[in-house]
Amino acid sequence: MESLCSIDGETLSRFRDGELSPAVHRRVEAHVPECGFCAARLERYGLADSVLSRAAIASASSARGRRVAASLSVAAALVASVATNALLTAKPRPVPPPALRLSAPPSETLSSFYEKVAPSPAHP
Numbered sequence: 721m722e723s724l725c726s727i728d729g730e731t732l733s734r735f736r737d738g739e740l741s742p743a744v745h746r747r748v749e750a751h752v753p754e755c756g757f758c759a760a761r762l763e764r765y766g767l768a769d770s771v772l773s774r775a776a777i778a779s780a781s782s783a784r785g786r787r788v789a790a791s792l793s794v795a796a797a798l799v800a801s802v803a804t805n806a807l808l809t810a811k812p813r814p815v816p817p818p819a820l821r822l823s824a825p826p827s828e829t830l831s832s833f834y835e836k837v838a839p840s841p842a843h844p
Contacts, residue, residue, distance in 0.1 A: 725757050732758060736765050 727748060734740050735748045752758050 725755055727751060727755075727758055729761060732761050733765055736762060736769075 731740070731744070731748060735745060735752075738745075740748065748758075752762060
C-alpha cells in the first residue's frame with residue numbers, strides 16, 4: 721500500500737526509538753495524530769517490538785534452561801560414573817561361615833553314638 725505521506729517508515733521507526741533530532745521529532749509528533757496511515761504504522765511497529773521483546777526474553781529463558789539441563793546432565797553422568805566405579809571395584813570377599821554346625825562335641829563319633837543307642841548284646 722503506497723502512501724502520499726512524506727514521512728517514511730525509517731523516520732517513523734527512529735521516532736519511536738527516540739533517535740531523531742528534536743526538530744524532526746516535533747514535526748513527526750505533530751504529524752502522526754493527523755495522519756491515520758502513520759498512526760497505524762506506528763502501532764504496527766509497537767506490536768512488532770512487543771513480539772520481538774517477548775521472543776528475546778523467551779530465547780534468553782530457553783538458553784538458561786538449556787544451560788541448566790546441560791549442567792544437570794553432566795552431574796547425572798558424574799554420579800553414574802562414580803556409582804559404576806564403586807560397583808565394579810573388586811572387593812575382598814569375606815570367607816563364608818561353615819554351612820554345617822556340629823550338634824555334638826567333636827569327641828563323640830558316629831560309632832560311639834551307636835554304642836549308646838543300640839541295645840547291648842546279651843552275654844551268655
